[in-house]
Amino acid sequence: MVNEPLYKDIVGFTKLKNSTLVAVSKIKPAADIQKMYDMGQRDFGENYVQEMVEKQAQLPADILWHFIGHLQTNKVKYIAPFVHLIQSVDSEKLLKEIDKQAAKNNRKINVLLQMHIAEEQTKFGFDEQELMNLDVSLYPNVNVTGLMGMATFTDDKEKVKREFEQLQSYYNNFEDAKKVELNTLSMGMSDDYELAIHCGSNMIRIGSLLFGKRS
Numbered sequence: 001m002v003n004e005p006l007y008k009d010i011v012g013f014t015k016l017k018n019s020t021l022v023a024v025s026k027i028k029p030a031a032d033i034q035k036m037y038d039m040g041q042r043d044f045g046e047n048y049v050q051e052m053v054e055k056q057a058q059l060p061a062d063i064l065w066h067f068i069g070h071l072q073t074n075k076v077k078y079i080a081p082f083v084h085l086i087q088s089v090d091s092e093k094l095l096k097e098i099d100k101q102a103a104k105n106n107r108k109i110n111v112l113l114q115m116h117i118a119e120e121q122t123k124f125g126f127d128e129q130e131l132m133n134l135d136v137s138l139y140p141n142v143n144v145t146g147l148m149g150m151a152t153f154t155d156d157k158e159k160v161k162r163e164f165e166q167l168q169s170y171y172n173n174f175e176d177a178k179k180v181e182l183n184t185l186s187m188g189m190s191d192d193y194e195l196a197i198h199c200g201s202n203m204i205r206i207g208s209l210l211f212g213k214r215s
């Protein structure tokens with residue numbers, strides 16, 4: 001099920017804010033993606049390798065596939081030929097493997113570094129120290145184009161806001177310290193995307209608002 005009026009509202013909002021909407025289609029059927037594609041959507045986010053590979057094979061070739069889930073190093077090879085942006089790079093070991101698979105496929109792969117900003121320990125990502133110690137020039141087949149993060153799952157908007165502000169400051173500090181050019185700050189989901197954009201996000205990842213709740 002695709003919520004067309006809400007989709008149009010959110011597209012309008014993101015255009016106004018110069019932000020990119022990634023429609024998170026995990027667990028949803030390919031038919032839902034096709035429907036939203038027909039409305040003009042091109043960026044889709046998936047969390048599971050096998051599911052993304054299967055959908056990619058049966059849907060239009062100009063879809064921009066974003067991988068946003070926890071990625072195991074032994075599965076990078078399956079998405080390396082076609083993935084548009086891996087947003088969930090949470091370790092240097094993974095970065096190294098993406099570099100290797102990019103070279104094998106004769107391409108550069110765009111990635112975001114996932115930062116751990118939430119209080120939950122179950123969430124993945126680099127901490128500030130690890131980020132600042134990272135030397136991205138060791139991985140020439142990878143383009144690090146920005147950062148991604150997920151806030152704590154809570155109704156406390158002030159807390160979420162502090163976490164988003166933290167991520168934005170990591171983004172600025174990393175750019176300044178490493179002299180790298182970043183262009184993507186991916187933060188904000190169904191419950192907090194307006195706040196995220198207010199805090200400097202230029203890429204939001206929306207699932208349940210567009211496709212309905214996941215079972």
Ligand SMILES: *Cc1c(COP(=O)(O)O)cnc(C)c1O
Pocket residue numbers: 024026047068069150189190191205206207208209
């Ligand atoms: C599932 C998921 C989303 C979308 O979440 P909704 O609350 O359904 O909008 C966004 N980002 C990541 C990393 C996800 O895993």
